[in-house]
Amino acid sequence: MNAATGSICFCNTLTRRKEKFVPIESGKVGLYTCGPTVYDYAHIGNFRAFLFEDLLKRWLEYRGYKVTHVMNLTDVDDKTIRGSQKQQVPLEEYTAHYTKAFFEDIKTLNIELADYYPKATGHIPEMVKLVKQLIQNGYAYKGQDGSIYYAISKFSNYGKLSHIKVDELKAGARVKTDEYTKEEAQDFALWKAWTPEDGDVFWETELGKGRPGWHIECSAMSMKYLGETFDIHCGGIDNMFPHHENEIAQSEAATSKKFVNYWLHNEHLLVEGRKMAKKLGNFYTLRDLLGKGYDPIAIRYLLLSSHYRAQFNFTFEALDAAGAAVGRLRNFARRLEGADGNGSGGKVAELLRGVQRSFGEAMDDDLNVSVALAALFDFVREVNGLLDADVVSGSEADEVDAVMKRFDGVLGVVGEVAEEEALSKEAEELIAKREAARKAKDWATADALRTRLSELGVVVEDTAQGVRWRLVKKT
RNA sequence: GCUGGGGUGGCCGAAUGGUUCAGGCGGUAGCCUGCAGAGCUGCUCUAUAUGGGUUCAAUUCCCAUCCCCAGCUCCA
Known part of the structure; x- marks a missing residue:
């Protein structure tokens, strides 16, 4: 309705300012939201992110935009591999279980479905192609362990989203012991060479035997479904760095185009004042x-x-x-x-x-x-x-x-007033009896019947327009 | 340690350099109702972490202190 006025403003992480939202194509929005890693049941913190994104999408739709929403499903990474091995089931079987649970949960929370739910394992060729492009453009190299790494020193804009200066990253914060094969500690894996711990999880590709790094899936899949430049990318604040920073580095180094116009990040949830843990x-x-x-x-x-x-x-x-x-x-x-x-x-x-x-x-x-x-x-x-x-x-x-x-x-909280929910025959009769008792001013009988109905989960309310009833969950 | 966000009534949460600091929830009184429910109205006593500073005026801006949270390589 007001799409033409373009009156919506968002706080864009890229600029740290509120900006008027102007879509690339009038009346349309391309929206990419980082989805779940399907290795466990999602927690309420995850759902805060998904609910925020649902609200965002529904608001854009309220304002008349046609939204194309893509949410990825990360179904291959350290956690999914570890989980499947622990349960001794194939990776696909393991992730299918939690994927199914995820869809049940978003339905329960009345979250609108996205248009696409691409899985990482379903887009290996796209990722390989993107990595090859990065190698060709001089942004990627093969490490001694056979993995392909992204050389962040080659990307001059690295840090523009998170406002992190690479040389200020404290080496003391967290250093993984297996990172000596990289040229620089901050470089990240685009393609991880197979190791015995990966078991039977690998793909034989032009990049070698292995599996994709985490960040590359979002670059490859968002651009596949939304184009090389799209409107909005969302995620939890924790994804801002390094994940989204790396997505920008990968995508922009490959295409030489701006990746995303608006980055929106949601803050975390605390539980009883403490970090949820x-x-x-x-x-x-x-x-x-x-x-x-x-x-x-x-x-x-x-x-x-x-x-x-x-x-x-x-x-x-x-x-x-x-x-x-x-x-x-x-x-x-x-x-x-x-x-x-x-x-x-x-x-x-x-x-x-x-x-x-x-x-x-x-x-x-x-x-x-x-x-x-x-x-x-x-x-x-x-x-x-x-x-x-x-x-x-x-x-x-x-x-x-x-x-x-x-x-x-x-x-999405009111829903239809549930008229279809039929009253049981018993409840219907009790209501009729109660009405008769009330008409006769036999309050004792009427109140007894109301109590009885309440036990059946039917709340009756007398109004000027007559009796009204509703069903409540029996506890 | 470095960087960033935040501390508002009984609870959750907005907003703002200035007449009475939204709204929801809870409590309470009144109205309505046969009673109840729903609803409406009033009240909820000094609500803006603490100490300073700037200002005619600060909860809002500045400084310090305390506390909470996050990021610092694969956690929304």
Whole structure:
């Protein structure tokens, strides 16, 4: 709708500034997001990244852009190889299990599917081609161990994303013992020569027997699906260096073109104020939380409701609060259905204009979702007031509902009011009996029936427009 | 160690050089309801880590201190 105005701004890691978003091709966006390494179940920190990217994509779509979204699946690296060997299953079988789990999880969290999910193992030829190009351009060399390395000293722009100066990288920070075959300690592997530890995981290629380095897959696959220069690349802040820095070095050295126009990085999640770590006992996968009985949509709301560039402190108290906030939005959606007033005299229309403007301006400003949600809740409160006064007409309620659905197309937390969920015959009869009792002012019977229904997971609410019911999860 | 981000009420989280520091959650009182639920309204007592400085005015800018987090080669 507002795509033509180009009013969206993002904080671009490349410049460390907020910039107006201008796509390469009007009305279209090429988006690449670093996906999971399928060696284990993804944890809630991973999902914060995927949810941020989902919000970004949905917002671009809200503003009328046609987004082509690519997310890679890293299915060959040290961790996947080690994992498969430990379980003594073929690599493909091992990664297939966690890939399947990943897709189940993103469905659970109501994350929209990307257009492409390229796997590293499915793009070996593309990677080989890219490495050959880098050798030809003089940016890569073969080490004594037979691996192909990227010579970062040849790429003058190295460090432009992370603002790291290569010669300041502390050698003392972390030095791997097996790196003596490289010309410089900071050089990274494009192609790793086979070693016995790799077992049967290798490809015979023009680069020799071995497997790809980690960074090359994202360069090869993003350019394959989105072109040599594309609009937006996202990932967690930890990927900024070295991964994304290396992607730039590989891609730009191969093509002599700018790789990506906008780099967006999300900050990490803390859990109860601490870094999430297995040894601290605060490490949670999505499945852990579902196992504790939490609503995945509450998890979605919580991880989405604060700004992506700020560290976010995950607590169970906040998760409960998120569930309640979602409940408020759902109650509102349900309430609209019963509206049958005579019209608000233009008040609803005015509120609708206001909330669309405020919500939109907030989201356009580097996805300031907290401010957008504040605008949304202000709106909900005001319309609830009008509903209390019974002045909202059916057609006004429909308009409100339509706008709420558009917002929810971005937030993805309300969903359809579940009317299809049929009441059991027993519950239906109990409701009818209760109505009869209420009519007869037999409150004792009516309350007993309400308690009985509640035990069946049916909450009944009496309203001016008649009885309303909803199903709740039995706990 | 070097580099960068951050510390806001009972909890989570916005925003800003200046009339009362969003919003959600929780608590509480009132309205509504047969009661409840949902909803609305009020309240939640000194909420901006600490100590200085600049300023007519700082939570916001500057300095110092404390604490948390991240990056420093394959962790979102």
